[in-house]
Amino acid sequence: MSAKKVKVRFAPSPTGDLHVGNIRTALFDWAYARHTGGTFLFRIEDTDTTRVTDEYIQAAIDTLKWLGLQWDEGPEVGGPNGPYLQSQRLDIYAEWAQKFLDQKDAYHCYCSPEELEAVREEQRKANVAPGYNGHCRELTADQIAAFKAQGREGVVRMRMPDGTTTFVDEIRGEVTFDHKFVPDFVLVRADGSPLYTLAVAVDDILMGVTHVLRGEDLLSSTPRQIRVYQAMGVPLADYPAFAHLPFVMGQDNAKLSKRNGEVSIAWYREQGYLPEAICNYLALLGWSPGDDRENISMKELTELFTVEKVHSSPARFDMKKLEAINGDKIRALSVEDFAHWTIPFLKKSGVIQGTDAEIALVKQALPLIQERIVKLDEAPQLLKFLFVKEFAIDSDAVSKVNDESAQSILKRAQSELEQLSTWNHESIEAALRTSLIEEMGLKPRIAFTALRIATTGSTISPPLFESMELLGKQACLSRISLALSL
């Protein structure tokens, strides 16, 4: 390996929102660039104008930003090899296609889609490798004129010479493809627009990419990229190194689907997953630091990540493990950071408007729930009792406070709390333990459940005494008397 400075690219084709597989690739690309002190290049492969949309492109950009995968070259930040949207580089591809044509490395093919399909159909029937049969490889000027007279527009097709292509995949080792199974492929559509096969190879070379880390679905297209390098006259030493990352699959068997995880990153955001948790979890899919470490920060990832440690076998996406890591990351947050992440969820759910007084109370309450939630979207439910204007006990909990024993507990608690001069969780707990547990001889679970429901409205809440302290004496007493009136 040369001492050339590493340049890694992430080059998605935004035909939809980026899913976890894409993001894992982006993460590895980024981590490798950072690990080697190289450049992380972000390129948009939007040559398929029928499937890529501006919205998806913008979403991809936003997603990388949200995850903290900052790129050194690419959309918005620019760079010496721009533009970084392939749709803005059409003239470059056209030039190279013409050069390949002039060199006879490529040729015009006038076969219609129907004709090609018919050929493939026959090949399948004959149990022969399907693929272009070279029909238009050696057309004469007359034949070309005849096709044009029919109104046919040709595509530009790359000539695959006999032989084999062997390359070293940094993850899988040496891989060889016989050209018998790599048919002449199309570089330019009949309408003159370039295809991935052309654009990806040209751009990787022109942009000085040294390492291509991408999904293993592209493994078998590598010989075609190499063929383009050859036609471009690129010396072997300047070919990028290839590393094909294993798939991230869904719970059951194959590809990810909406049901098991292939949803836009926006979904994870709305659910309250932290970017760091997503990256940490995804880093562990197809890679491991080699020891038992599983809690890995972004910084540690850049220090530890090497391609040698990437697996060759696919990994299944497991939401449960992601949740566990997210919970760990939430618990590790400082109160300030936890507030920063949580407040938007409280606002969005309408629990708070965002006033200074509300924020101050939220910050006091957050430590009570920090170790109780796995995702940020659970916060509103746990804290809403502190902010509701019109308090009401959950319908499924009412029956647990309107019976005789609960009422007697609440009555006693009410009189004890009314007399309390100092209102904090220590004094509240002391008073209630003395009266309810010691004097009335109640089980803590019984006594405090009644109070929990009366004051927070739910059978599940943050710790009771701390909750009551934050709620305030007035509110507690009025809620208890409300429960007493049931």
Added chain:
RNA sequence: GGCCCCGUCGUCUAGCGGCCUAGGACUCUGGCUUCUCAAGCCAGCUACGCGGGUUCGAAUCCCGUCGGGGCUACCA
């Protein structure tokens, strides 16, 4: 069908010929703790796809087989 890639607990993985009666994590089960829910702590369940080799010795090397996946587009 053809070509290519892959194969350790349910899942993610450690393991790169002896340290493996296979370790860790998540999940699950049971217990402890306990004002609910969590968190925390302890314990338990469960794996080298199969069959041949090579070797004193194989999860680790080789072959075959089975299974999974990808590609086979004027998608990427």
